[in-house]
Amino acid sequence: MTVSAPAVPADGERDPAGAGAARQWRIVAVAVLAQTLVLLDNTVLNIAMETLADPVRGLGAGSSDLAWAVASYSLVFAAGSFAGGALADRYGPRRTLIAGLAVLAAASLLAARSPNVTALVVTRGAMGAGGALITPATLALVTRHTSRAVRTRAIAVWASSGGAAVALGPVVGGALLAHFWWGSVFLLNLPVAAVCLAGAAFWVPEARHPGGRVLDLPGLALSVLGLGLTVYGVIQGGRRPGWSSPVALVPLAAGLALLALFVVVQRRRAQPSLDVTLFAEPRFAGGSVTLLLLFLGLAGQLFSCAFYLQGVRGLSPPAAGAVMASAAGGIVLGNQVSPALTRLLTVRWSAAAGILLTSATFAGFLFFDAETPVAWPVLTLFAQGAGVGLVVAPMTTEMMAALPPRYTGAGAAVAAAARPVGSTLGVAVLGSVLATAYRRAVRPALDGLPPASRSRALDSAEATRALARKLDRPDLLAAANRAYLHAMYVTAVWTALLSLIGAVLVIGYFRPREPTLGAQRGHRTAPPADPADGG
Structure with missing residues (x-):
């Protein structure tokens, strides 16, 4: 028997007013858990990188293979988010959410049984397609089915799902890798998806705008x-x-x-799949680019940090996961503090402060080496998460407040796509910087090796270390660690500089001004979530 929740008016301002607080927060809970699942699939793979690169315990993946395993999920997620937003507007976020959960669960099962890297990349892409349906639907649900009185806090809780994912991904992933094979990290999705499907069926109401957009x-x-x-x-x-x-x-x-x-x-x-005139609203456009740059730096930094902790420092997957999970506490703290800080400093200056803090932590990796106490990466990652948390919730609230109600799905798609696009580019661009800098630094240490061994060692630091152990060459192992540290420093500089561009955009785009999109389209434009916003 199919359980259908009652339909509600499409305009989220009417239904929440008559709905009790408990009902609103049940809907938010389903949306947050589903969004945590989507983001978990980005973070859980970071801790499995070292295992996947191992030819015995994993798939023997090279650095570019690993980059594609990460990027395929984010790539399809980003590209499909536009379609997900259109579907949420046309068929309702509830139906779109249920479809996305079903796709993600099925793809996760296939990913866990991938026989090679190619199959893993393909199934990860299918998981990204499920995420592309889920994320715009969850943000649309939070925006439509909460009253203005609680919406800012609800979006902050929704944004905190990133902190939960950062915490759960490395810790749970590390625990699974310590006892099971690498594919077990994907099976975690199945029970979580089942709980979300049950919650969506019983608690989430139907809501869609008549004459919604078609899929282009x-x-x-x-x-x-x-x-x-x-x-x-x-x-x-x-x-x-x-x-x-x-x-x-x-x-x-x-x-x-x-x-x-x-x-x-x-x-x-x-009826486009992405209405590019949404970017006529300066705050929506500036917020989108700022979020993209923020997650570009965060994803690239976490990618290099996972190899630093497990490769250079020699930490086990559970230990490395525990260290990386410290960023989660910072994200949650930043998200919860951000509403009060925004009222005190405005969105403009609180977001700029968060970006500057995050940029400083990116640059902080310049001071890490093979002997750095583990407490320093823990504190740095915590501060990094706090900086991200200060930006995401107020920025998302401000972006969504600038749009008319019937474009909630479209706006949610863009806001949601900023994360995976940024993450995709972060792993691709900064991963390429990392790989290029490593090859240049390690090449002199490979002189005298046979051409085939030399070529294999240039693929990644993991390949060099495996060769050093096989040849019983401790000098080559030390050279691999030195070369990786050099590559991490180069990457940290570029990450910090790219992040600083976001601060410039926030200060420039979030000056006090009236939204223009609603006037251009002839629609009512929702007021900012807080009168102090904008600086």
Whole structure:
């Protein structure tokens, strides 16, 4: 028997007013748990990197293979989020959420049984398709089915799901890897998805706008191909022979051209999959780019940190997971403090403070080496999470408040896509910087090795260490660690600089001004969540 929740008016301002607080928070709870599941699939793989790179315990994946295993999820997630937003607007966020949970659960089961890296990349992409349906639906649910009195706090709780995922991913993933094979990290999704499906069936009401947007399949194809080719070119640039190779330049140029064509096509369509005129609202546009840059730096930093803790420091997966989980406490703290700080300093300056704090922690990795006490990475990651938490909730609230109700799904799709697009580019771009810097630093230590061994050792620090152990070359093992530290320092500098651009955008875009999108479209524009917003 199918359980159907009662339908409610599409405008989230009417239903919440008559709904009790308990009902609103039950809906928020389902949305937060589902969103935690989506973000968990990004973080849980970080702790499994070292295992997947091992030819015995894992799949013998190289650095570019690992980058694709991470990027395929975020890539499909990002490209599909536009479609997810359109589906949420047309068919309702409840139905879209249920469909996404079913897709993610099925793909997780297949990912756990992947026989090789190629199969893992494909199934991770399918998991990303499920996430692309879930995330816009969860944010649309929180926005539509909460009253203005609790919406800012509800979005802060929704944003805190990132902290929960950062905490649970490394810790639970590390515990599973200590007792089971690497595929067990994906089976964790199945019981969580089952709980979310039950909650959606019984507690989440139906709600959709009449005459919602249709799915623009040609536009979706352009976005998927454009993002895919762009990321592929960036990843290839990090491999030999480098950025000057046609293997990197051709797909990169083609991807950027397709993305430009996507924007042109969307501007001309009456019912686009991504309404690019949403970016006519300066705060929505500035917030989107700021979130993208923030998660670009965060994903790239966590990618390099996982290898530092397990490779250079020699920590076990559970121990490394416990260290990386410290960022979760910071994210939760930052999210919960952000509403009060925003009232005190405004969105503009509280977000700028969060970005500056995060940038400082990125640069803090310049002071880490093989002998650094573990307490320092713990404190640094905690502060890093706090900086992220100060930005995400108020920025998301401000972005969604700038849009008319019927564009809630579309706005949620863009806000949601900023995370996976940023994460995808972070792993691809900063992962390429890491790989390129490592090869340059370790190459002199490989002189005298046979060509085949030398080529294999250049793939990654893990491959160099495996070769050093096989040849009983402690000097080569030490050289691999020194080269990786150098590569991590180079990556930390670029991460901090890219993050600082976000602070400049926040200060520039979030000056006091009236929203313009509603006037341009002839719709009512929701007021800011707090009169102090904007600085």
